[in-house]
Amino acid sequence: MQFEALLATCLAYVALMFGVAYAADRAAARGHVRWLDHPLVYTLSLSVYCSAWTFYGSVGYASRSGLEFATIYLGPTVVFTGAWWGLRRLVRVARMHHVTSVADLVSARFGKSNRLAAIVTLIAVVASTPYIALQLQSVRLSFEVFAEGTAQATRGGTALWVAAGLALFTILFGTRNLAADERHHGVVTAIALEALVKLAAFIALGVYVVWGLADGPADMLERIARASRDPVLAEGWLIRPDRWTALILVSAAAILTLPRMFQVMVVEAADEERLHVAGWAFPAYLLAMSLFVLPIAVMARDLLPAGMDPDLYMLTLPTATGQSGLALLVFLGGFSAATSMVVVCAIAVATMVSNHWIVPAWLALRRVPAPDEMDDLRGFVLNARRLAILAVVAAGWVYHEASGGSAALAAMGLVAFTGMAQVLPAMLGGLLWRGANRKGAYAGIGSGAALWMALIFLPSVGAGVTLPVPEGVDPWTAAVALSLAVNTLAFIGLSIFGFPDPVERLQGLSFVSAVEPIRHRRMLRGEDRAEPLLAMARRLWGADAALRYFQAEARAQGKSGYLPDLTPRFLNALERRLAGSIGAATAHAMIDRVAGGVALTVADLMQVAGEAQRAKEETQRLEAARAELTRTARQLREANDKLTALSVQKDAFLGQISHELRTPMTSVRAFSEILKDPGLTAEERGRFAGIIHDEAGRLTRLLDDLLDLSVLESGRAQLTVTVANLHDLIGRALAAASATRPERGFAIDRDVLAEHLGVITDADRLLQVLINVISNARKYCDAERPQLIIRVRRPEGGGAVIDIVDNGSGIDAARQSLIFEKFARLNDPARAGGAGLGLAICREIMLTLGGEISYLPGQGGAAFRIQLPQRPPVPA
């Protein structure tokens, strides 16, 4: 293909990119962000991870080291399998604090320290410059593949032209605005498109190799197996587990810490929702990008003459087989990979440089600003960023020109990875561990970066020292392990022994718990400083945006006009919004300067905690009071229920008693009436008088019982406590009860020996109970040959237990609970001839004596147990 045609295609492609970026920016400005915000666009923009180093280099890598190339993609895959709980949280926290870069994240977490951010920025610059140079080199080399035979002069300035074009693109679309959220729709959309070109180029070549040159996957595997029989290749291809592990871990760290990855993954993410798709789609993209790497490497090795640069197999293979169209597509893919990496890397690093180097330095130089300074800070920050972009790209070009050779640059990808990985311990520690502090972060990042510089970066450019390692250990792996281990230990160690300042502790709480940061009222001074704040915001965002924001905030507070009250909430929100433009540390410093914040002390921190604690206690107190009220209400309800039940009982009792009194009364009245008849015989008269006498007697008994019961129930019964022998008492009771239904011959079964028990109680009252129970048995036992068993024993605790059991049919279960109630006659009252108060009286007597009478179920007949205490209770 003609070099001129290639150049024309290339320029057309670049023009397309400019056009797409411009259109996307315009669409975003008009608010048409729906498809720009699609998760797939986000996922594709992540592919900026696959730079030219991986696009061309992975085939070269694979032809030298076999499957080891895949580690560079496997690390990110591991990280993305944890997208749900890990990355989502990182994005949430970063967005909450309007973090603008990885340096800003670390600085914001560790007390908004700008010095820490400046150190991270330094590492990023040192690591990125050769990396950018590598991209420029890959573009130059790919041009040279096509430009074979063209005059040297034509292609000498390729790298320069590419660098200049990229810087222009980046400045045009990367610094259009200084929005609170640093999103660049144009850049992201262009990158997403380039990602598609990259993927299409790789897959097209892969499909051509596997199905065009080889006979499908089976043949391809056969070729791989054949190639690995070559002993030199087999040795290079043999996976070394230590390198394998270190590479996966380092590339996993890189995807989190590389400035360009942080830019597209965290800063450009509108929310964490898009990670739901990216969680599987990005690993799928990486899989697609690496699936054909080994086939292409093996096929190129089979078909191409020995001695060709494996890093350019991607281009030389289609060229050699006469597929110039495919070669052009691959060239565009590589070009896309290189340019997208440079653009995003330049934006990310330039943001860091301007936010953490240039702006703070400028602010520090102008130490005493007039409160109403009118200069255009926004223009200054944007210009600083443009300058930084130029500087970053230019540094890459200078490095490229200075280093010259390709061998020195090829290793730069991994060097950059390991350099940025030194930020990982502080970053992860800051997100996971509230105890992590700034001193630890300084120590960790500092020691790690120094070791990286000495053991990895400098050796890669031919200086520095090589780590003396024992035979069989990979020096690079050892250097990575050593630097990261020292880094982590220093970070943890100094964090353990340090005591962070209050701002840092507040930030730590906010980062680790993913909650909005707290700002305490004591942290502010001067309630009338809203105007200077508005002036400052205007200088950063422009007049309209600032006024809109202040007005919205004022309205949210219920105020009209443009000046909201300086509540902690407002200042907090404003500071974080400003941080979105100039970084957390600078925003903090500026707000403090304008709003006159005072240094936060540990006492303030304790007060913040105290306020939270008090609020919590108050809630708990209310909760307890509520529970108490519920409890009381339930008790009241129960008491009410009981009273209602008692009232019903009382009515029933009155009804019963009237009835019981009325029956004998009626007979007395009727027979008295009859007695008035003069025509009665003396015998009849005598009989009727007898009936009246009997009924009056019954009436008297009933009244006696009622009196007795009321005395007992009211607790006014007088006890005459003596010592009594139970044998005598039972004997007397049996004798007295034998008057009841004397016609029935009861077999009495007594254990005479056991009965000789002395008890201390009111003997007469106990006798009354015994007589009642035994008479009941005599009355109700319906057995053919009635029998009465009386057993007495002394329980362990003293006192006595008397069981009186007959062999009748007993009392059915449903009524057992009723028999001790008043008037609870179980069968026909006439037959029983009592008022139904006997057992009720018995219960009252036993309660007065401190004992109990109960019905024993399951004894083969009616069975009562009388329990006596050792001695009756002393009346109160």
Added chain:
Amino acid sequence: MPERPLFLERASFHRRRLGDAARVLPVLTLILLLVPVWWAPASLSYAGGTVWLFGLWTVLIVAVRVLHRALLRAEAATQPVERAGDRDAV
């Protein structure tokens, strides 16, 4: 401030367990990628290794996709307020 409930109903419980699975997955991935290589590097370096690696990779992608879909569904089924309880994540 209401205490965090001691027991959850079925949907929330299910979502929490899926969240646990999402936490275990990266660890499992790392184990699956590293242990076989330390075990038998020679047999995983060439053609056989290619099949193993890309097969495992595909399975992982499918697993993440299935898990994320289940998590989204479970999240939609439970109250969004509950998401505040994800504190114990990272």
